[in-house]
Amino acid sequence: MKSSLKTAANTIKARVSTFVFLVFIAFLAASCSKELKAGEPISLIYDKAYLIGDASPAGWTIANAVPMLKGTDPYIFTWTGPLKAGEIKFPTATSFSSDTFAAATQGQTITNNKAQLSASGNPDVKWKLASTDAGTYKITLNTQTLTVDFQKQ
Numbered sequence: 001m002k003s004s005l006k007t008a009a010n011t012i013k014a015r016v017s018t019f020v021f022l023v024f025i026a027f028l029a030a031s032c033s034k035e036l037k038a039g040e041p042i043s044l045i046y047d048k049a050y051l052i053g054d055a056s057p058a059g060w061t062i063a064n065a066v067p068m069l070k071g072t073d074p075y076i077f078t079w080t081g082p083l084k085a086g087e088i089k090f091p092t093a094t095s096f097s098s099d100t101f102a103a104a105t106q107g108q109t110i111t112n113n114k115a116q117l118s119a120s121g122n123p124d125v126k127w128k129l130a131s132t133d134a135g136t137y138k139i140t141l142n143t144q145t146l147t148v149d150f151q152k153q
Contacts, residue, residue: 044117046092049077049101049141054086055129065094068141075144080153084134087126089118090141090148096121101141101148103127110150117146 050065051058058064068077068090077090090101097120104114106125110133118124127148136153 044099044143045074046099046143048092049143050091050094051079051088051139052091053088053126055083055088055127056086057081062091062094062096065091068139075142077141077143078138080138081136082134083129083137083150085129085131087128089124089126090115091121100124101143101146109133113147113149115141115146115148117143 048070049068051068052060052062052065054060056066058066066079066081068079070077089103092099092101100118100121101115102118102123102125104112104116104125107128108114108125110127110129116123116125127150138151138153140147140149140151142148
C-alpha cells in the first residue's frame with residue numbers, strides 16, 4: 001500500500017512539474033515576440049534609474065538613492081545637481097542587486113561616457129570624479145546607447 005501511494009505521489013509531482021514547465025514555456029512564447037538578427041543590441045526599457053555613490057548626494061545609502069527624471073523618450077533619464085569627488089553608478093532600483101548602468105571600466109573618468117549594463121549589479125564598476133571635477137552637473141543616462149553624459153553647469 002505504501003509503495004503504491006508513493007508511486008502515485010511521484011506521478012502527481014511529475015505531472016504538476018510538467019504542467020508548470022509548459023505554462024512557463026507558453027508565457028515565454030507569448031511575451032517574447034521580437035525577432036533578433038545577429039549583432040542587434042537588445043534594448044531594455046526601465047521605469048526608473050537612480051544615482052548612488054559617494055560622489056552623489058545619497059552617498060552609499062541605497063535607500064537614499066537619488067531618482068533621475070524620465071522624459072518622453074523611454075531610454076533617457078536626466079538629473080541636475082551637485083556632485084563631489086568620489087564614485088558614482090546608476091542602479092535601476094533601490095537595491096544593490098538591481099540592474100545597474102555602470103562605467104565601462106573601473107575608475108573611468110566622467111569625460112568617458114561609455115557605460116555597460118551590469119546585470120544584478122555585477123560587475124560593480126563605477127565612474128570616478130576627482131576633486132577638480134566637483135560641481136553642479138546635468139547627467140543624461142541613455143539606456144539604449146549605453147552612455148552617460150556629465151555636463152558641468
